[in-house]
Each structure stands twice: as structure tokens, then as C-alpha cells.
Amino acid sequence: MFKSKGLAFKLSFWILTGCLLLFFLLFWYNSRISEKLIIKYMRENASQLADAVSLKIESTLNPISRISENLAVYLEQSDHSREEISSFMHDLLVRNGDANGLCVMFEPGISTAAGSGFAPYFFRGDGAIEYVDISADYKTESLGEWYQIPRLLDKALWGEPYFDEDAHNQIICSYSTPFFRPVDGKKRFAGIVTVDVSLQWLESIVSKIQIFRSGYGMIVTRTGRIVTHPDKNLIMNESIFSLAEHLNEPELRALGKNMIAGQSGFARCFCGYLNAVSWFYHTPQSSTGWSLAIVIPEDELLADLRSLNKILILIALLGLITLLLMITSISRRITNPLCVLAQAAETIGQGNFNALLPVIKGHDEIAVCNESFKKMQVTLHEYIENLKKTTAAKEKIESDLRIAHEIQMGMVPKEFPPFPDKTEIDVFATIVPAKEVGGDLYDFFLIDDNTLCFAVGDVSGKGVPASLFMAVTISLLRAKAMPEMTASCIVAQVNRKLCEHNESLMFCTFFLGLLDLRTGKLQCCSAGHNPPYIKRADGSIEGLKFKPICALGISQDIVYEHHDLMLNPGDIITLYTDGVTEAENIDQHLYGEPRFEETLKMTCCNSAENTTRKILSTIKEFAGEAEQSDDITILTLFYTRNGE
């Protein structure tokens, strides 16, 4: 993906990506932990606040509920007359300013001193305590839940709040206490005492709850009905469940169920009033069984954290931009010299060693690299200069060697047939040089009209010394070979001369033959040379393996021996150097004498040249792709005596 991009881009991309990832992780972790801590502390605060509000509510409701209980006890203790009951109720209401009304309703069929059709109700009218007997409404009133529920449950309790038409539609809540009378020795339900209280004071307590800008408190009853709320339209009209249904918020419904189940908790729900996700802390009210909820909008709860987060993001962005600029600057500082270096390298590669390199201050890696490059430039320059000189020298040497080789080759006879008028013999010789100038030699010449002198030699070593030694050997042979001399004598004289001033201790294997053209008598002398082969006219092969004698140039005192043998018409004698038998193929196997003998057997040519070429072709075929390591020299003499 980024293969074609520069180092600066790659460096910036990966470092910034890494930093961004690191920042994101830190930001996320910090944000989560901070949020949890804030919510935890908020819950504690809300809990303390709710406890304080609950205490206030309880401290107001408990004395009111005790009015009803005291009145019930009063009615249970003895059978009072209407006047006594009325007077007691009136006094109770006068003494307890928080109560709005007080009522006693006897169960039908209960015999009392007050008589039937007595249901006193004292309530606070406009500035005074008023009285009404509600016994006329008994049928309806006795079906009311304020009467029915405590009667059926057989216990005192706070009922559900209701709008009181007679009290300007105030929200009223009643605490109803059943009272009992002994009838036939048994405790029997005798009626209900109820005390009414307006919930205006409750609203004023709860409305004081304010958390952040728009957090608020609310109270729901045991059935989930809302009795205090900053939105007056919700009070008594909605329950927390109807709101949940209207808003389609199952979480709010679940919260409501926990609230009416009397549980405490801290839950996250959508609040329709605030039109925001909010946190609801709820706690039950022990006396009424209602639930107080403190609602805290999440946005406001986490506002500081979110502001902090915004600042952090801003700082991070600025940091990243700064980092980007720094990375770009540094990477350019790195890459610019590298680019110049690369250009210089290219220029140098094109042969311009004087290309200018950048000047880099300091001792960092780039500066070191630049210095190294400068040294390399100088060294390379020197090396190339040396190479030029060496090459020139080498070229000169090679030229000299080529000339030497040409001279060397010029010293051996190359005209064939050499003696057109001598039909007794057919001579052919060749040197196939290796890459380097070698020291192989061959020669043949007539010492007199009937005697052919022929020789093959191989000087030790390579190069010019070997070439010179070979030239000297040929010159000496030509100088020393005189009529009537034996082969061994000629070899001994050549040896003696070669040994003189041979300070470099070179030597030469040598084979010399003197053939009497008339008779076919062959006198030959070998100085450590490879034994030649004679292929007789009948096809048999004969190797001339004499007693080994030291090569020429080693010692003046060597006594050489010659051997006489006869060549018959049709016989072929083949002289060669070790370049033939030691020719290697690519598997480094030697051509070898057995293969050479076999080759000679297979040749059926009657010409020296053809025989020689046949041998060369088999050697070439054997060597294949292998490089020739030594000169190959072959001299073939085909004796016919009278040109037969």
C-alpha cells in the first residue's frame, strides 16, 4: 500500500497512527473511569439528599398519621357521645395545623352511644374549622377506597392522593385507621378514622430539590402515580408507567416497577420532561410506601467531564499537528541528504567521481553515513585510478605476451607439407595453445638429405619465461643438431647449454628423433618426455617407453641415452605433450593414455595431418565445455619410405 511512498510519509503515518491509537485508548479509559467515578459520587450525593428530603416528609406525615391513630384509640377506649367525639375531633384539628380534615365513619350495624347516622367530618374551611355530617352520603362514601382498603386489609395506611372538589381541587391524601369495638366478647370492626392532609407542603419540599441546572425531584405513589413534579400537568394525571408508554421507554417502566416495589436504586433512563437521558436515584418512603426520585440529566452531570474531554481532544489534535510538523521536519532532514547522497551515488555510478556530496553538520548517523560515503568516493576514485593503471599494464603485458606467443609460434615450422620433395615422409604438427602462453614446442628439419630431425618438448611453467625457455631450446636444437651426431649427443649438448645460466631453474621435457629416410631407422632420445606411440602399418600400437631420464635444464651431468628402432613403410609415429593425456572434461576426468591409444587404433588415415586432426577432434569431444588448461602439441610422422 505504501511501497511507493517516501520515508517521510511512512514515518509520519506510522508514528501518528501509533500516537493516535495510544491517545484514543488513554482517552477512552480516562473517560470511562471518570464517568464511573462521577456517577458513583453523584449517587452518594443523591442518596444523602433523598434521605434528607425523606426525613422531612416523614417528620411531617408521622405526626399527622398519629392524629388518626389517637382518634381511633379514643374511639376504641370507650363509647363516646356525639358531642364528646365532635369536641375531641375539633380540638385535635385545632391543635394540629398540618391536618386539613378529620373524619369518623362507623360501620353500619355497630351500636354506639353516638347512635346511627353519625359520620362527623371536621375540615379547615375558609379561615375556620367547619363541620359536616356525611352520613347522608354513606352509601357512596363507604365504597370509597379510603374506607374500603383499610377495612379489607385490616390496617392503617396512607391511601392514594385524590383531587378534593370541596377543597378547591387540592390534592389530598388521607391516612385511614380502622378502629374496633368488642361485640359479644369479640373484637369487631367498628369503623374508620381518617385524617386528610393537603400535599401542597410536599410539593414545596420536593420542588426545592435542584441538582445542576435542571435536575429535579418527584414523588410517585404505590401505584406509580406522580404526585409531585416540576411539570404540573403530570401531577395526578400521569403515572410513571403511562409516561413510559407514551415515550415508549421500557427502561422507564422497569424503573417504575422498582420504585413501586419499594427498592432504592440508581438507573439511567430517558426523561421526557428534560428531553434527555437522565439518571434517576429513587428511594422508598417508609410511612406511605411512595417513592422519591431525584432526576439528574446526564448531560449536566457529565458536562465538566465532557468539557475536559473536548479540551483533551483539542490538546491531542494540537499535539498531533505539532508531532506531524516535527516528524516531517526531521524526516526531511534525514531524507534530503539521503536524496543528495542517492543522486551523488548515481552520478558516481555513471563515472563522475568528482560529484559533490552534501555538507552535513553534527555527528549523527546521517553525518557518519555522509563521511563514509565521502571516504568511499575517495577510495573508489583511487581504486579506479589504480585499476586504470593496472589495466593499462595488464594490457601491455598481454600485448607483450601475444607478441611473444606469435614469436614463439613463428619459431616452429608451420608450412605443410614441409618437404614436398621428400615423399618418404609426411609430417604434420600443431600446437593448440591454452589461454596463457605456454612452453610447448615442436620442430623438425633435415640435418642432411636423408636424416630428419624431429622433436617435441614441454617447458615447465607458463608465460613469458616458459616461452623464452622454449625459444632457447628450439634455437639450441637447431644450433646443435649436426649430421652424424647421435640423438643422445644432440640432447646432451642442448641440455648442457640450457643448464648454463638457468638461474630460474626451468626445465623442459624433450623427445628427439633422427630418422633415416632411406632405411627407416629411427634413433630417438627422451628427456623425461611422454613416450610417443608408433602405430604400425598392421594397426598395432607400440608405446616407446624408455628408461626415464631427467628433463633438460636440470643438470649438466645427465647422461642421455638414445634408442634405435625401425620404422617400416606405413608406420606412423606420434609425439605429444602432456596437454593431450592430461586434457580434462567438465567432470575433471583425464583424457589419459588408454583413451589416446584407443584413438590411435581407431584412426585409419594415411595422412599425418588427418591423424593429427582426428586426435584433436577426439580430445575436443572428450573435453566438451571444459576449459583447456595446457597447450596441446602433437607431431605426427607418417613414414612411407619411397612415397608408397
Add this chain to the structure above:
Amino acid sequence: MKPALLFIIFLLIYSVSTPASAEPVKVTFLPQWYHQAQFAGYYMAEKKGIYKKYGLEVTILEGSPDANVYDSLQNGSAVFTSQSLVSGLKKKALGLDIVCLSQILQKSSLMILGKKADGISKVSDLSGRSIGIWLCDFDVLIHEFIRKNRLSMTYVPVLSSVNIFLYGGIDTINALSYNEYHQIINSGFESSDLAVFDFNEFDLSFPEDGIYCLKNTFEQSREVCDKFVKASIEGWSCAFEHPEQAVDICLYYIRNMKGARQPASRAQETWMLNKLKELIQVGDVPVGNLSEEKYRLMGQLLLDQKVIAEVPLFNDFFKGSVNVQK
């Protein structure tokens, strides 16, 4: 063609072709209960100008459990009223000269609710339990349910509140599917927590609310009666087509009540309107029609329970066949 039919056709053509007179006819309508979506069709007809379109100026009065709709009809404070079939039939049989102009609710919304947590899940579980029962004409249906299912239950007379059930004062309570059932759901009960005995599933599916007036009113102002019924049914159609507007108008009526304040909850009124649609638009049953068979069954039930001595003639009771809308 019979002369009566010709007369009806004439009336129909007349009522449609005659433009609304400059002076609309002033009539009053008294629902049998507090303002709520149970009467949404009438509110819509009034607020959306449907009554006006028919040349009527309708004043919708404030009903309550204490309001005696028959007294109101007789003393002239109300011209039209809404009442359940069982109540209307009972009053007619007891000598009140009223007629049913249109049968709006075709099915029963009555049900008995219990708590599964109390071990109530089937009808037989109701035996030995207490039941909160309204002291209104629906009680005959409750008694019939208990009789048919051979149950033994303790009756606890209750007013309209369900709190006595919610607080655990009674084991079961009678309820209407469009009202009390939903109040209980919105007091923290899940529908799965409740054992519901729907009267439609117990061969007690009787039509409920209809439009009533005095026989004299019908005979003397037949045209006005027809217009009121048609406009009211149109009002119901309009309410079902525009439920949100209908609920808004219901809430407006509830919040502006002059008498006792009643809870005004959008969720509750929306539920009520949706349920009423199911009770009014029942399959292929024409809106406004009263099934004679249901009428006779209801009459027989009242006879069996000795609530009435004789079933009034169907044609004397129901005068709404000309206004039935398919």
C-alpha cells in the same frame, strides 16, 4: 314500495339536500361518565364542525357516575345521552320512555381481572375469591358470568377506582378493556401478570354504549335525531382517522372539566381510543346497528335475573336502522 320507506327516503334526501339553516338547532348531549376517549367521536364531531355541518349546535355536558342521565333527559337538561344497552333496556323495561337511536359499541369490553401471582389463571380459580363489583347495571352481567360458571365469589361493592385491587384489598375486580384494564397495566402490572376473563369469550358479548333520547324527542324531532346520529358516527370515523387529534381533544375536555378533576393521561386516552375502535368497527357489522338477536338475549338475561318483568319490543326500543352505516 311501502309508504313508510318512501317517507324515509324523502327524509334522507331532504336532510342531505337541505342546506344548514342559518340558525342551528341547539341540542345537548350528556355522556354517562366523566370526559374521556370513550366519547371521542362526539368531541370530534363538535370540535371539527361536523355537528355544525349538519345544522346542529351541540353542547357536550359533563357526565359523572353521579349524573342520572334519565333524569336529565326527562327534565330537558339533556336531549341526547350515551348509555349501555343493558342500562337502556333495563330503563325502558322499567317504564322510562326512551329509544335507542344508534348502537355504537358492538362488543363487550367487560372483563374480570385477577392476579396470576394469587394463583388465578383459569375460571375455576375464581371460586372462593372476592370480586370488586360496580353498583351499576353491569352487575347483572357479572352475576350471569358467576352463575354460568358455577362460581362462588364474595362481592365487594366498589366505586370506579382500581386502587382497592392494586392495594390487595380484593382478589379480583370487574374492569373494562378500554379503561380499568389499562389503568392497572399503568400501575405497574404486566399483562402477563394478570388473569383476564374477557366476557366476549364467555358468550356474554353484548353491545355496550349507544345513543339514547326520549321517545317524544325522537317523534317530534326525528330529523334532528337523525342528524345527531349521523354526525356522531362521522365524528367517530374522524376520530379513528385522526387519533392524535382526537386524543388532544379528549385531553382538552378532561382538563377543562368544571367538576371533579380526573386524570388526563395521553397514554390512557390513546389506549382507550384504540380499544374503542376495536369495539365499534367490528368486522362487517354496520356501525350504529343493534343486533335484534343480541337485544333479545340481553332481554332474556334481565328476565332470568328478574331485573325486568317484560322485554320491550325491539322496534319500540331501537330507532336507528335508517342511520346504520356500512
